[in-house]
Amino acid sequence: MKTVEVAVIGGGPAGMAAAAEAARRGASVALVEESATFGGKVLKTADCGLPLSPIEGYEKRTADRLLTDLHRHADRITLIPRHQVWHIQDGRVLELSPVGGAPVETRQVRCRRFIIATGAMERIRPFPGWTLPGVFPLGGLNSFVKHGILPGKRFVIAGSGPLLPVLAHTLIRAGGRIAALVQTTTHREMLRHVFPLMAGMDAFKLFQGIYYFGRMIRNRVPIYNGAAVSRVDGEERAESVRVIRLDRNGDPIPGTETEIDADAVAVGFGLIPCTDLTRLCGCREIYDELSGYWRTLRNSRMESSVDGVFVAGDGAAVKGYSAAALEGTLAGGAAALQLGYGGEDDSESAAVQKRLKKATRLGRALDQLSAPSSGLLHLISDETVICRCEEVRLKDLRQAADAGARDIHDLKRRTRTGMGQCQGRFCGQVINELLWNLLNRQAEDFPLRDVFTPRIPVKPCTLQDLLGNSK
Numbered sequence: 001m002k003t004v005e006v007a008v009i010g011g012g013p014a015g016m017a018a019a020a021e022a023a024r025r026g027a028s029v030a031l032v033e034e035s036a037t038f039g040g041k042v043l044k045t046a047d048c049g050l051p052l053s054p055i056e057g058y059e060k061r062t063a064d065r066l067l068t069d070l071h072r073h074a075d076r077i078t079l080i081p082r083h084q085v086w087h088i089q090d091g092r093v094l095e096l097s098p099v100g101g102a103p104v105e106t107r108q109v110r111c112r113r114f115i116i117a118t119g120a121m122e123r124i125r126p127f128p129g130w131t132l133p134g135v136f137p138l139g140g141l142n143s144f145v146k147h148g149i150l151p152g153k154r155f156v157i158a159g160s161g162p163l164l165p166v167l168a169h170t171l172i173r174a175g176g177r178i179a180a181l182v183q184t185t186t187h188r189e190m191l192r193h194v195f196p197l198m199a200g201m202d203a204f205k206l207f208q209g210i211y212y213f214g215r216m217i218r219n220r221v222p223i224y225n226g227a228a229v230s231r232v233d234g235e236e237r238a239e240s241v242r243v244i245r246l247d248r249n250g251d252p253i254p255g256t257e258t259e260i261d262a263d264a265v266a267v268g269f270g271l272i273p274c275t276d277l278t279r280l281c282g283c284r285e286i287y288d289e290l291s292g293y294w295r296t297l298r299n300s301r302m303e304s305s306v307d308g309v310f311v312a313g314d315g316a317a318v319k320g321y322s323a324a325a326l327e328g329t330l331a332g333g334a335a336a337l338q339l340g341y342g343g344e345d346d347s348e349s350a351a352v353q354k355r356l357k358k359a360t361r362l363g364r365a366l367d368q369l370s371a372p373s374s375g376l377l378h379l380i381s382d383e384t385v386i387c388r389c390e391e392v393r394l395k396d397l398r399q400a401a402d403a404g405a406r407d408i409h410d411l412k413r414r415t416r417t418g419m420g421q422c423q424g425r426f427c428g429q430v431i432n433e434l435l436w437n438l439l440n441r442q443a444e445d446f447p448l449r450d451v452f453t454p455r456i457p458v459k460p461c462t463l464q465d466l467l468g469n470s471k
Helices: 013-024 054-072 138-146 163-173 187-192 194-200 203-218 276-281 321-338 346-370 374-379 394-402 408-415 428-438 463-467
Strands: 006-009 029-033 077-081 083-089 093-098 108-110 113-116 120-122 135-137 154-160 177-183 223-225 227-233 240-245 258-261 264-269 271-273 285-288 293-296 309-311 385-387
Touching: 006 013, 006 321, 013 029, 013 054, 013 077, 013 113, 013 321, 029 083, 054 203, 054 321, 083 276, 093 463, 113 276, 113 321, 120 138, 135 138, 138 154, 138 163, 138 264, 154 163, 154 227, 154 240, 163 177, 163 203, 163 264, 177 227, 177 240, 177 258, 187 194, 194 346, 227 264, 227 374, 271 293, 276 309, 309 321, 321 346, 374 428, 385 428, 394 408, 394 428, 408 428
Parallel strands: 006 029, 006 113, 029 077, 113 309, 135 264, 154 177, 154 264, 177 223
Antiparallel strands: 083 093, 093 108, 120 271, 227 240, 240 258, 285 293
16 A cells, blocks of 8 residues: 555646645655556647647647656655556545556555546547447547557548547648548637637637648638538448538538548547546536536635545546646645645735636637537437447437436436446436436426436456455
8 A cells, every 4th residue: 555645646737737736845645647658638749650740849848847847756756657546445545456457556545635637538429320430539539540540541520629620630640531520510609609719818729729720721621510420321330421410509400411421430529527536535516507517616726525635627627738737736735735735825826826717718618619419419319329338229218218217327227328337427428418308308306417326446447456455
């Protein structure tokens, strides 16, 4: 067992900043990260053998600065890469398991305070054909291409949010041919968010947006605004994509489908926080109607409703890596301060809060622009798989609702949805929305939003991990 004063879960921008700040003030820190490297998915630079673009160069420098801060306090920070947290006992003991055959560093970390900085995950919207080989989430395909893997010749990128132009940029750099970029966002929606976006932008973010869209224009990428993928067709893998127009409410317009040949499709609708551990700890959450997901409630120092448990970065509310790093700094400083390190620093904290306010303004505007409309649920056919782990289809959910299921927990018992390896992380939110639509919002006692009850192990682990053998 490793004993420290502050444990940080997640080695992205928020976690790295939190660990560095807590150590800078004098606390001993353990930083646990599932990947072999630190920096998170966003700041991971391309390693496909191509020169870095100006955007990637800036992001690499950002990651390098965070790593430098970690190494500056290496005497107080224990880095534990390739390990995941599958349980938290008594609010102070983290249970770990190695990832991908990594050697065991330790199976337990005991701490006095801990900071959850687990980041975000991609939001899904099922549609016919989304389980075919050749269909990817946006971030998943982006990661493949960054590692030099180009799994197709003609690509369609679809959905909403800032990941669309990012992936288009990555594909173009790698030599991929983009047959279409399909975004649900209309020009009217973009105009409605233009002032919050501009108010939160710094010079780099403005340059980044111009750079991405300029590159798409130069490469003549066909862009469909106010449209969505209605289905992907193919025998053994994706072969073609059908795109349908949406009305101003986000509902599909019958008879407006266009077929596009493609052998690789990436679809995503922004990000949602990873809240497995915060729910396991009992942190209070609320449903954000504008962003369309649950977020963790925190005070100005990033402390949750549970004393001594801090939550920083996109794992609480999605705002982007700039805001995440600032939140991590606040959380790390506050955790160390509670332990008696660092004294009061109101001026320093106020400066970070001011920078965070601007970064948050941009992140939240992009986040709300990414939220998919409920009309996309109408594209799901009865035979469409909703829960991939247990192969539960929409017709199974419909039959359960007709038989009397009135909440997602009852639905889980009747259909096994959410009982697979992901424990409902990917399908839980859309299942709730589907059930609400299936019931036609007639049951007054049915909650508008609900989540599956958190269970342990939060992540898949071995029997040896469950037996609690420590090292």
